[in-house]
Amino acid sequence: MRIFASQHEFAYSWEEVSTNNWRKYCAHNDKASHVLAVDTLSRSLDATTHILRTERLITCRQSMPQWVKRIMGSDDTSYVYEVSYVDAQAKRVTMCSQNMTWSELLQVQEKVVYTPSVEAEGHTRFEQSARIIALCGGWQKIKNSIEEISLERFRQNAAKGREGFERVLEISRQVFAQQREEARQQREGVAA
Amino acid sequence: MSASLAPECNDVKERYDTCFLKWYSEKYLRNTATTDECEPLFRQYKTCLTKALKERGIDQMLEDAKADNKENDAEYMKPVG
Numbered sequence: 001m002r003i004f005a006s007q008h009e010f011a012y013s014w015e016e017v018s019t020n021n022w023r024k025y026c027a028h029n030d031k032a033s034h035v036l037a038v039d040t041l042s043r044s045l046d047a048t049t050h051i052l053r054t055e056r057l058i059t060c061r062q063s064m065p066q067w068v069k070r071i072m073g074s075d076d077t078s079y080v081y082e083v084s085y086v087d088a089q090a091k092r093v094t095m096c097s098q099n100m101t102w103s104e105l106l107q108v109q110e111k112v113v114y115t116p117s118v119e120a121e122g123h124t125r126f127e128q129s130a131r132i133i134a135l136c137g138g139w140q141k142i143k144n145s146i147e148e149i150s151l152e153r154f155r156q157n158a159a160k161g162r163e164g165f166e167r168v169l170e171i172s173r174q175v176f177a178q179q180r181e182e183a184r185q186q187r188e189g190v191a192a
Numbered sequence: 193m194s195a196s197l198a199p200e201c202n203d204v205k206e207r208y209d210t211c212f213l214k215w216y217s218e219k220y221l222r223n224t225a226t227t228d229e230c231e232p233l234f235r236q237y238k239t240c241l242t243k244a245l246k247e248r249g250i251d252q253m254l255e256d257a258k259a260d261n262k263e264n265d266a267e268y269m270k271p272v273g
Contacts, residue, residue, distance in 0.1 A: 025194040037197040049271040081257035085268040
């Protein structure tokens with residue numbers, strides 16, 4: 001088993017981060033080219049707790065070493081199942097995802113939590129953790145290698161993911177500021 | 193927003209995504225949402241998607257993944273604090 005854990009602070013409010021979290025894999029994000037599609041499977045709002053629960057299916061394509069392809073099968077397309085819980089009152093987003101493809105051989109479970117930063121106001125804390133386990137029967141050495149490669153790939157994707165998300169947040173803020181400015185000019189144009 | 197795995201669902205998906213983002217940022221985050229107003233659009237998108245998932249043989253894989261997720265539901269559907 002391999003464990004991955006990291007934390008990061010985004011210099012954006014929890015509201016901005018949790019909103020843009022839904023658009024992370026958009027066309028502006030060239031760091032997320034391995035994500036081919038994101039589909040929403042279900043969405044429900046709990047009447048009592050107001051927790052918003054969403055299930056999504058993420059379709060990815062990633063290259064991998066030849067020898068891994070031979071063991072796992074050569075299709076580069078993989079599917080990830082993600083469930084997220086947004087608690088707007090507590091200001092907390094929790095996202096749990098796991099691979100569906102090759103799950104009988106390799107299990108990658110990821111958890112991401114976004115909460116307002118305790119260090120800086122208007123910032124958001126991002127905590128990410130993952131568990132990687134190779135289940136395939138066979139030599140321990142092969143299992144270890146598969147886990148190591150997966151962990152390294154996960155680490156690279158995590159770094160790209162953060163960079164890409166920073167870019168999405170930046171663009172979103174610019175667009176929002178532009179829209180507010182245009183609205184202000186319109187109001188003043190009408191008032192004048 | 194990103195594309196659907198089924199290109200035939202892209203249009204209805206985009207309409208749903210746009211509705212959701214607006215509802216999410218203007219109502220849900222301000223704690224003024226009482227219902228999911230985008231539900232009718234979602235149902236249209238879901239009809240298209242369900243058919244596509246079945247055609248691609250992904251539906252069974254999904255049922256297995258959902259069964260695995262029961263523990264997460266138990267933990268994260270409780271309000272914090």
